[in-house]
Amino acid sequence: MSETTPVKNDGPTVTQATLVKKAAPKSDYKPADVSPQRRVQRSFAVRLWSIRHSRLLEWFYSRFADMFLLLHPLWKGIGYGRVEAPIKFVEKRVKGFMFDCRMCGQCILSSTGMSCPMNCPKQLRNGPCGGVRANGNCEVEPDMPCVWVKAWEGSQNMVNSDKILAVQKPVDQSLRETSAWLRVTAQAAATREAAAAPKTGAGA
């Protein structure tokens, strides 16, 4: 549970954080009082647009996944290892622009209303923390709308709106900076082949 920082009844209130900050050496350079995960940005416009159009993007994404799966023989022909670098280059920039993607390598945008949960300073993948401000902004970064408040809004516009209820596994850090698109395609192709394999076996 949260602890209320000591409050003196007389005089101005002083928190421990204030004391620490006051004790720090003074200089003209004042770093922003934000989380270390923060990227250099002031505007969340594109990210919020994507969440508002989550239904459109959901539709587009499923077509896109089908297309990628159709190209599976091509990826396999060139070799998944060899296409990784160029695909990652594109994926990082496209998703970075659209969703402020952090390249966790295990994309769950379709389960989180097209709001990337890795933008949460606590990187929560299963729902909001208890610190969401009354105006719906983040506890850690007061000028950023809570990723999960937006995720809930976005998910309500989507066809598969109950995908947000699934409990997500912890992030596999070893998949960072890899292409989620290629991984999903390879996995889908593998399951398709596994499903087709017994049939051909029975036929022969």
Add this chain to the structure above:
Amino acid sequence: MTARQRDENPAGIHLPLDPLPGHSSRGRLERVLRRGEFAVTTELNPPDSADPEDVYNRAKIFDGWVDAINAVDASGANCHMSSVGICALLTRMGYAPIMQIACRDKNRIAIQGDVLGGAAMGVANMLCLTGDGVQAGDQPGAKPVFDLDSMSLLETVRIMRDNGKFLSGRKLTTPPQVFLGAAVNPFAPPFDFRPIHLGKKIAAGAQFVQTQYCFDVPMFRTFMQKARDLGHTEKVFVLCGVGPLASAKTAKWIRSNVPGIHIPDAVIKRLEGAQDQKKEGKQLCIDIINEVKEIPGISGVHVMAYRQEEYVAEIVDESGVLKGRQPWKREIRRDDQMVADRLDHILHDEITETQVDMVKTAH
């Protein structure tokens, strides 16, 4: 001399209780809740010291008034004695601690190790939290870990307990027997998602939940209504978080500085209008307890009286939630008591016996 108390191991107060069917832990809190009794839990203000007496003294004031004590894990991201350390001391003395685990400071390797260590020490209850951001505390330059989140942490401990496996799939020789808890905050947006989020926590393994400070009873009632409609209250014990406010000024400060605590204007007005604001804050807490205990689906209260711990006993007593029941109380063991009764005079009598005198009196 005292008779043995209910929910106490006759072989020693520090030992786990006998396992009961349908119980996942061998602790006191689960027994109280499953018997359908109104449970009271509280929070121990962690000391900034290496003296075990500090922990014992802070626990002593709750004696006989609470069913379990939360050992907080650097709450508010401020550095204090660790929850594992506090639990080690409390279990030694027979108390029932709720070990809080926050995801802020430890990765999955450390957390799973602490779960085993805690369970081995006799910790029967664990509360899985996300944790406040590091910016809130006294060390804003620390690296926030957040390797797991509260949901995946719940699932991890549940897998360890029920499947006897680490997250990696490696087997445990003895799984931890723990009663799993989570926190919910019905007072922060997105409000319509919160009851569904509770359902998600139950699916991940939560058996009891403690809520954030409740100062807005109508809002809490709405939340509970939705939770009941979804059928959650049959699967989880809900303990409502309450606490006294020291003054209107404190309330205003908390409202604007502590994220996630919602205090309505009416509460602040009531405190401002009072002669003795501290007393009014306590009365307000008692009034809220009396209101929430009537809400269907509420199994207990979690009294958080940060820096006003001495009021916990009064609040519990005056609200009458225990209905005459007395929770476990640390008492002197029977043999120690017997020795004390018979030989206490040695400490107080001013007689110095010599061996010569003893021989004389014997004849």
